[in-house]
Amino acid sequence: MDAFYASVEWLRYPQLKGLPMVIGGGRRKEDDLIARLNAERPERAWTAHDLALIPVDFFPRLSSYVGRGVITTATYPARQFGVGSAMGLMKAARLCPQAILLPVDFDEYRRFSREFKRVIRDIAPVIEDRGVDEVYIDFTHVPGGQREGGRVLARLIQKSIFEATGLTCSIGVAPNKLLAKMASEFNKPNGISVVRESDLESLIWPLPCRKINGIGPKADARLQGHGIHTIGELAERDRTWLVQHFGKSHGAWLHDAAHGRDERPVVTESEPVSMSRETTFERDLHAVRDRAELGAIFTRLAEQVATDLQRKGYAGKTIGIKLRYDDFKTVTRDQTVAEHTSDARRIRQVAGQCLKRVPLNRCLRLLGVRVSSLAPAQDLARQHADSSPDPELPLFPTAG
DNA sequence: TCTGGGGTCCTAGGACCC
DNA sequence: TCTGGGGTCCTAGGACCC
Numbered sequence: 001m002d003a004f005y006a007s008v009e010w011l012r013y014p015q016l017k018g019l020p021m022v023i024g025g026g027r028r029k030e031d032d033l034i035a036r037l038n039a040e041r042p043e044r045a046w047t048a049h050d051l052a053l054i055p056v057d058f059f060p061r062l063s064s065y066v067g068r069g070v071i072t073t074a075t076y077p078a079r080q081f082g083v084g085s086a087m088g089l090m091k092a093a094r095l096c097p098q099a100i101l102l103p104v105d106f107d108e109y110r111r112f113s114r115e116f117k118r119v120i121r122d123i124a125p126v127i128e129d130r131g132v133d134e135v136y137i138d139f140t141h142v143p144g145g146q147r148e149g150g151r152v153l154a155r156l157i158q159k160s161i162f163e164a165t166g167l168t169c170s171i172g173v174a175p176n177k178l179l180a181k182m183a184s185e186f187n188k189p190n191g192i193s194v195v196r197e198s199d200l201e202s203l204i205w206p207l208p209c210r211k212i213n214g215i216g217p218k219a220d221a222r223l224q225g226h227g228i229h230t231i232g233e234l235a236e237r238d239r240t241w242l243v244q245h246f247g248k249s250h251g252a253w254l255h256d257a258a259h260g261r262d263e264r265p266v267v268t269e270s271e272p273v274s275m276s277r278e279t280t281f282e283r284d285l286h287a288v289r290d291r292a293e294l295g296a297i298f299t300r301l302a303e304q305v306a307t308d309l310q311r312k313g314y315a316g317k318t319i320g321i322k323l324r325y326d327d328f329k330t331v332t333r334d335q336t337v338a339e340h341t342s343d344a345r346r347i348r349q350v351a352g353q354c355l356k357r358v359p360l361n362r363c364l365r366l367l368g369v370r371v372s373s374l375a376p377a378q379d380l381a382r383q384h385a386d387s388s389p390d391p392e393l394p395l396f397p398t399a400g
Numbered sequence: 401t402c403t404g405g406g407g408t409c410c411t412a413g414g415a416c417c418c
Numbered sequence: 419t420c421t422g423g424g425g426t427c428c429t430a431g432g433a434c435c436c
Binding site: 131318332 | 436
């Protein structure tokens with residue numbers, strides 16, 4: 001999806017289009033726009049239907065932000081001031097104080113996410129979820145999926161998404177996921193790009209290695225250290241050389257990726273591996289001095305994970321914590337227990353055991369609780385019934 | 401006045417078992 | 419007395435992605 005968060009916001013607030021705008025944070029004080037409008041602009045009774053009428057000068061500015069949030073999305077006019085994704089909002093406020101600041105509204109983004117995915121699934125059912133704003137689609141067996149190299153189907157999907165949501169997207173069509181992901185970047189926004197195997201040299205090899213999904217800042221820096229800057233330069237290296245310098249698995253993958261080879265299937269369904277909740281405090285907290293506050297946050301995180309597990313129907317048997325010190329160093333501890341659980345008190349209890357194994361002499365800025373080794377709750381219920389038959393029940397209660 | 405939150409996957413060492 | 423060869427599970431950290 002093109003500039004997904006910003007585009008969803010523009011559906012509600014079209015008056016903000018073209019302005020420098022930043023989405024991020026969430027701890028700003030003036031979160032409830034409507035309540036504030038009625039208090040400060042009582043000339044009319046504002047309702048949720050009037051969002052598009054809110055005067056631009058009413059929106060909070062980056063300069064008013066106080067907190068530890070980061071930018072999740074910056075619009076192009078804001079980027080011209082040097083602000084960008086992942087930058088701290090306080091720093092961004094120095095660079096572009098007049099930019100409009102909207103808090104993230106994940107519920108709304110998720111709502112549109114479900115909607116655009118539903119539209120795609122109705123046309124091409126084999127899709128793989130890649131987060132809130134992205135999917136892989138297998139065109140192979142969709143009727144008409146091969147016409148004009150996939151362009152016809154891609155156009156249909158774009159048109160259907162726009163009609164259903166008012167949002168635009170960019171689609172890359174290619175023989176595999178690796179190339180399709182890169183192709184989807186070629187023609188933004190609202191574009192379609194078809195990349196064939198024969199386009200490798202001309203379209204892919206000139207790109208920087210960083211454009212390969214899976215090469216991040218660390219791997220890129222290492223490659224650059226060997227004088228490898230483009231995918232073409234990476235493709236020139238012997239497979240054995242890459243394996244020697246980057247390990248058996250990673251080296252072989254780098255070689256394949258540079259040659260546009262990728263056999264991964266489009267995976268339509270998968271089980272979650274872990275669920276977690278974490279929070280960065282408004283100010284650094286000390287284990288002793290702020291014991292009560294930390295304890296309350298810790299309990300709340302455990303309750304939130306428990307609620308998430310129960311809502312989604314899972315239980316886990318590895319419970320862990322994550323904490324980040326004031327120097328930004330992060331540590332984790334986890335412990336596996338005999339029985340799967342989704343109980344808040346049990347999670348809190350085991351997480352508390354984990355906390356005892358970690359040095360607490362420094363101030364903390366973040367605390368998190370995680371549950372992994374998940375299993376669907378219904379499977380566990382069945383296994384439990386199998387292994388411990390209830391004497392009150394007949395031995396052969398049901399068929400199958 | 402730096403640096404979110406929720407994930408996945410990989411590696412590597414140690415325990416433990418056969 | 420001087421070092422097997424799997425295999426699995428657990429734990430901690432880190433890279434990477436959206």
